[in-house]
Amino acid sequence: MNILIIGAAGMLGRKLVHALIAKGTVVDRPIRRLVLADITAPERPDFDGEIETIAADLSLPGTAEHLIASRPDLICHLAAIVSGEAEADFEKGYRVNLDGTRALFEAIRIAGQTDAYCPKVVFTSSIVVFGEPLPDVIGDDHCLTPLTSYGTQKAIGELLLADYSRRGFLDGIGIRLPTISIRPGKPNKAASGFFSSILREPLIGEEAVLPVSDTVRHWFASPRAAVDFIVHACELNTEQLGSRRTLTMPGLSATVGDQIEALRRVAGDDAAKLIRREANKTVADIISGWPQSFDAKRAEALGFKAEISFDDIIRVHIEDELGNTLSAWERA
Template identity: 45%
Template structure:
């Protein structure tokens, strides 16, 4: 079993590779190779079988062709540019998030081997004038370029699967928090930084009000679900190959209270509240009242509490002093 992770240099790509390396098998078969590919060569991951690192520009069809060969059984499509970046640079967003996805699907189709393709989408495909709660078959109505690009990817994934070119399954990820590393250009980046930085003894800025509600999942649970998602039987996926990944709805105040419950009062004192109209415009267009019935029925799970998300960060990712 050979697995390719496009976006293998990112937080989730690295954690997914590490989990697969420890697991040693996928879809009932022994893992024989993992390929980590990204626009910049990813960090290596230790495993009892070969792990290759390479560069791949998914916006370049020749680069995609060179990266995906006929021995590839499972392709994780994690590569993308994030929400604020895609909103600021319209052309680049479509080049990578839409055309890049098409390039991957076309290469998978050309192989003729019907590989499993796991596509990470976003809750940004929903928004605007649709009723709450959002369910798996709610009309896609994105209110950002990023959401539109992901919606196009979802439709293509289902169509390529319907035609038998791939065995696709797409998951609309909640906001993943607490993410390790540094802030990125995602509009949701503050949803980790307001916790991560204080936990690391640094100041952080919160650009929204404390009653702002959103839908969250920890990196650990996200990786568990991506592995389970690859193993779902094709006949259980139905006529729409895309679904919401389970998560839980919490307010910013509840996130901070969870941090305080785990580590005490001091980190919360490092948070400054500074409204940012541009960030608020994007994130308030995302609908938070989600009902992910399909993925839960298929065995995917959410965190029990946000205190767990804090503990996972401390166990898995907090830099040593």
């Protein structure tokens, strides 16, 4: 199995690489070769097989052709600029999130004209492809009505994935990721970044800023669950999808207040007191057009699973990122 991961230097990309290496196979086929690409060259992990790390901008001419030159059997396309940056820089958002995706799909199509190349492609989309009017709970049949440039770019990517799959150019599956919380590391430019920072920073004794009200509700999953989604998508038989190639992933619907109360239960009042409320209208306006809850029946029926409480999400972060120091908080 020859695998290409685009966006391999990002948080989910790094975790996906390690998960695949630990697993060793995809659909019972040993992983022999990994090509890891991102705008900056990803770090080289420990891997017994052949590995290549590449600094590459997918939106530049010739890059996609170079990345598929070895004819990877499986391509995980995770690369994107995040919601806040895509909204602030219109041209960059469309160049990276749309032009890069189209370039990849076109390179695969053209390659297939000469050697019957048709790889499996896992495309990470987002729940922000949905916008107003929004029901309280969004089902699998709800239409795409994005209210941000990022959501629009992802929605177009989903349509391209479905059409290129229909035409037999590639074998695509799209997964709409919930907002990932708690994201490890430093804050990024995503409008949703505070959903992680109000938990991540207090857990290490640092102050965090909350730019919206406690009543804001959203759809969440942990990084661990997100990686599991991608790995499961890599192995899923896409014949089960029919023409509807993108699935909304399971998750947890919770308010900011629910997050804070979970933090209080797991880490105590001192941690919760480190959250400072400072309204930000720009962020609040972006978030106001995002969905709050889903009924992800299709994905659940196909074996995708997520956490069922924010206590679980916080515990996952403590286990995976903080050296399993939960007991220290419980003794505090």
